[in-house]
Amino acid sequence: MIRVRNLRKVFRVHRKKPGLTASMKSLFRREWIEKVAVAGADFEVNEGEIVGLIGANGAGKTTLVKMLSGIIHPSSGEATVLGYVPWRRQDNFRRQVALIMGQKASMWWDLPGADCFDLLREIYQIPPKQYRESLERLTTMLGIQDELNIQIRRLSLGERMKMELVAALLHSPRVVYLDEPTIGLDLTAQRAVRDFLLEYRRETAPAMLLTSHYMEDIERLCKRIIIIREGEIVYDGSLKRVMQEYAPYKNLQVHLRRGSDPDRQVLEKMGKISRCDPGNICLQVSREKVPEVAAEILRLFPVIDLSIGDPEISDTIERIMAGRSGDSE
Amino acid sequence: MRSGSFFLHMISLETRKLMIYRVDFWITMLVNMVAHLVVLWAIWNALFAESNQQFIGGWDLQGILAYGVMVFLTGRIVRGGDLQMIIATEIYDGSLSRFLVYPRNYVFTKYAQQLGNVAPDLVQSLLMAMVAIPALGLSTTAIISPASLAMAVPSIMVAHLLFFLMSLPPQFVAFWADNVWSLSVLLRFVSMLLGGALLPLSLFPESMQQVLSWLPFVYLYQFPTLVLLGKVGVTEWATGIGSCLLWCIVMGWLAVPFWKRGSLRYTGVGI
Incomplete structure (x- = not known):
């Protein structure tokens, strides 16, 4: 479903020294540096698979997700998702994918969830019967039927994330990108989101790519992980094998x-x-x-x-991310 | 058909969103109206009294006041509420990302949103006009009739589309420059000055009027206002609408390369 070959993204970033003089200078001349966010990624994700994408902040996880969802263009390399090149943004491709970004709200802040979902029905051209069934099923699974008519901005963080999940999955996407879906949530809400994702996967079997800093997300949801360090994939395999190899x-x-x-x-x-x-x-x-x-x-x-x-998985992965794999003694 | 339904839905959603804030809705209207009317009345009364003339540039006092009020009200509709810089803002803060994931044309979506944003302005403008025009008194040089009103509606609609398309290239500059607020202010000021939003262009020197008639700005403010005040004949009106649509095509065509090249540079904030 997702096929990535030597995918690379280099950002050109303006570097500015601190202070007023440097700010004045930067009005006339700027110093640019190249920052490699993703350095030649290769992997595949199949139908029904949840793959955990793990890395420190700035490792390139979100950039990879942005490229695969078609938001940004790569510097070089190839990728196909459901047979489409994501950054060409064909409508048929976009109708079959979903992106949930835990740190960015995608709903209309001032409106109740019901109004937002209704608009999404139009955006994705979901047939009325399928829409009603989908909405009923998802809101029941997440227990948010009573919150549908409340303004999004008046909901708790956990309830908002549940609304985001419904919004992203209403059109029954075949590929789902989850970028830190449990960030900032309390333990109960985190568990609810995880349980929901497992149940959703059991029922609909989409390919899922999940990034998270919470090891519990990874351990509960993913059998396979990809560890990314400074833009490079340093491990791609089962969660079990990582312990044998790196601990x-x-x-x-x-x-x-x-x-x-x-x-x-x-x-x-x-x-x-x-x-x-x-x-x-x-x-x-x-x-x-x-x-x-x-x-x-x-x-x-x-x-x-x-x-x-065995040592904690999180410790092992942290060591790999920090480039200290295998140094057990 | 499906696109039309989405378009209407988006407009309705945006309108509903704005109507939620009732206090803001009424305060914006009252403050704007009172401030503008007081300034307009004071300036033109003083000018007419000082010059001791009954007509200036073909307008009597009530006519020029009606022009001032109507150009202000149509201008608000043409500029499309508070969303004039929404695209540049979304590029800057990364909220463009969510729209790129939707299977809908981004610019089309933004236009629908802009139209929805106009609805409160439209309601406010109508209410303001109903109070202001009778208060200013009858003019012999500017008369609003049912026919002029019917001709003004499409004129304002194409002017709104033209302003939206004209604002696209400066907003797409945000792909390169991040913050393009100054460009927006510049576009707004230049278009208002050269489009007759501050003064009727008939008060400008003849040579300047000639030049301005070849630019698109006149179709944003002066043209729809003159149509509304019954100062444009049917043939002139049809030519004006056609010219405005031609400018829309030109502006839309100019925006395409900015989008194509700019979206290649989009980072969506962060790595």
């Missing part, structure tokens, strides 16, 4: 009998110490050394409890 260590948590003070020098030989105080040890140990180290700890210290676990 070659496990966390050993040990509780010792009261009053026991473990020997730091001994522990340092076993792995990287993340915590060591009387009664508690936390170690990062290479996967292959785990049985050996666990046995050694049981032999050397008065252990009450010992647990072995």
Whole structure:
């Protein structure tokens, strides 16, 4: 459904030094720099797949989404979405895609949701019967039937995001871009949005590309992730595999009998110490050394409890994004 | 047909949006009307009293006051409410993005929005005219009749379209320059001055009138106002409408390369 080949976007940005003198100078002469936002992206997304696009701020996620939704033109490279080149903005293409930007409202602020949806029916030329059914289904799923006649600006952030979701999905798009859909929402609202997206995907199976800074969004919704760092894709694969490839260590948590003070020098030989105080040890140990180290700890210290676990996915991904992949020790 | 339905829907939505703010609606009307009437009345009364003449440039006092009121009211409709810089603003703050995702022509959508924005101005203008014209007294040089009113409606409509199309290239400059507020002010000032919104062009020197008759500005303000005041014959009116439409084509044609090249540079704010 989405096919991207060597897609690149370079922005020309005006650089201005601080201060009044620099501002005066910039009226006559400007300094421009080139900023590579996306440096040759290659990937595909299939029907029914939700792919998480992860990266730090400024990594190029939103630029990629903007190119694939047809908002901006790339500097070079190719992309097709449903067989269309997005930035040609053909109406048939635009009728089948949706873009939800968590940081930008797309609804008419001064009007109630019902009026906005009615206009969207005209924009997307949705047949009346399909429109009524779609609106009924989506508002029921999100529990916002009672808010339809209230001005958008008078709704809570969570309710507004739910309205945005309805607005974006009314025309039953086959490709959905979600750019930080849960940003700023409280935990309950975040969960409601996630549950809704999962249910919507189960029912309609569109291709979804999701960017988010919340790892819970990614873990709940995506089986596959693409990690982007400074415009380059550094990982494209399953969420499970990222742990095996980029977190070659496990966390050993040990509780010792009261009053026991473990020997730091001994522990340092076993792995990287993340915590060591009387009664508690936390170690990062290479996967292959785990049985050996666990046995050694049981032999050397008065252990009450010992647990072995994978590191947090969010920590692992953060390391990849920061360019510190694999440096477990 | 479907496009027409969307167009009407967009106009209706925009109108409803503006009518929500009732306080703003009435205050805008009263402040504008009172301020403009007082200035107009004071200036022209003083000029007529000073010159000791009954007619200036072919107008009596009541006629020139009627021109001043009507050019002000039609001008508000022609300029299309508060949305004169909406496109440049949307390019600047990135809200253009949402319209690019919709399967609708962006400029067409904006025009519908602009028309919807005119509705409150239209209502206000009618109310103002109903109060102001009788208050100013009867003129022998400017007479509003049902026929002149019927001819004025299409004149104002094409003038509105011309102003919209004329404002497109300066607004599209926002793709390059981000902030183009100065261009908007310039367009507004130049078009008002050279279009007869401040003074009837008949008060300008003959040579300047000749030059101005070849420019599009006259069709924005003076032409629809003179039509409304019954000072334009049917043949002259038809020629004027035709010329205005020709200028619309020229302005629309000029806007196309600005859009094509500009939208290649659009970033939608941020990376």
